[in-house]
Ligand SMILES: NC(=O)c1ccc[n+]([C@@H]2O[C@H](COP(=O)([O-])OP(=O)(O)OC[C@H]3O[C@@H](n4cnc5c(N)ncnc54)[C@H](O)[C@@H]3O)[C@@H](O)[C@H]2O)c1
């Protein structure tokens with residue numbers, strides 16, 4: 100470990116002496132330690148969680164990487180801990196909520212990839228019944244252990260789990276719409292790749308906003324704002340839009356029942372987490388598309404480009420100006436996305452009503468207005 104650090108420092112000094120700029124991402128740069136953040140990965144033993152944790156172990160802003168899953172994190176953590184970067188790795192595992200509460204303690208960022216992936220022929224919406232419990236467990240644990248953390252969900256159905264998480268965070272009295280995210284970066288990563296292929300460019304040169312949500316027609320790439328300008332015709336836009344919208348199925352079919360996208364999602368989510376951390380670090384102009392609490396359309400959640408800062412979302416940059424085909428696509432998608440959000444909120448409210456969380460919420464309201472314990476009891480009985 101130490102020899103790695105010294106080798107890194109030597110390389111850094113040599114590069115400086117030779118007038119070679121030290122790459123931005125090198126963790127040994129200038130002896131300056133900006134490694135300030137604790138990131139917890141929930142679902143860290145899974146297909147996404149493992150490669151995501153590998154990428155985060157190399158992130159220069161993370162001092163503590165905590166892995167949580169029902170099982171497997173002991174081995175993954177031991178394995179990652181041998182990698183010669185200064186990031187400390189620890190793990191928690193087990194089905195008990197306490198393991199999650201302990202894992203999340205004082206996290207700055209929590210990234211959630213826990214839950215089942217689709218099988219061929221399934222829609223993302225069909226994952227709701229199994230994966231809603233993850234949104235509930237993580238939100239409740241975050242409310243206790245890290246109410247200020249940025250919470251970023253990978254788990255599907257993103258369009259529904261983010262509104263569900265918001266409901267549980269509200270019950271816990273810790274909902275901050277600027278700190279809750281559904282990660283849609285994979286759609287952007289795919290769009291950059293497919294457009295770069297078409298235009299014979301390096302994908303790193305391509306940028307395009309993707310708005311809406313994360314499933315089928317709700318994924319809307321805004322080709323009129325592609326940079327550099329998209330050179331194809333209308334048919335090319337239609338064909339590539341369709342490929343971006345269906346790219347999840349492309350991977351699921353190729354994996355033939357062995358899960359959905361994992362490595363590309365690990366790449367996309369590591370990039371998104373890095374953007375959140377750069378925002379926390381107060382870097383300028385950190386912009387990513389994400390599915391967030393929103394007032395840019397009539398829907399309460401919507402993906403748009405957001406400017407990130409020390410408290411999460413600094414500014415929602417809103418809808419880019421749309422051409423008429425994009426405006427039509429937006430109007431077509433709104434009812435479907437709106438219906439998913441409505442169902443999700445109803446689902447969460449039913450669970451809340453049937454659980455003792457409602458009582459907890461009433462108690463907190465009563466405490467806030469300084470009620471006596473007698474009147475609190477009355478409120479609970481009602
Ligand atoms: N947002 C996106 O763009 C995107 C992209 C790809 C996949 N996904 C979604 O990510 C999720 C995970 O995919 P995967 O391929 O990693 O699945 P996976 O089955 O390989 O891994 C999921 C992991 O979650 C763990 N888990 C399940 N319930 C848990 C709980 N309550 N607490 C802690 N851990 C729990 C499992 O033990 C498993 O290790 C799926 O829902 C998938 O649809 C989203």
Ligand SMILES: O=C(O)C[C@H](O)C(=O)O
Pocket residue numbers: 216217223255285346347348350351359360
């Ligand atoms: O397609 C899936 O179910 C996984 C993910 O949402 C994807 O877009 O690859």
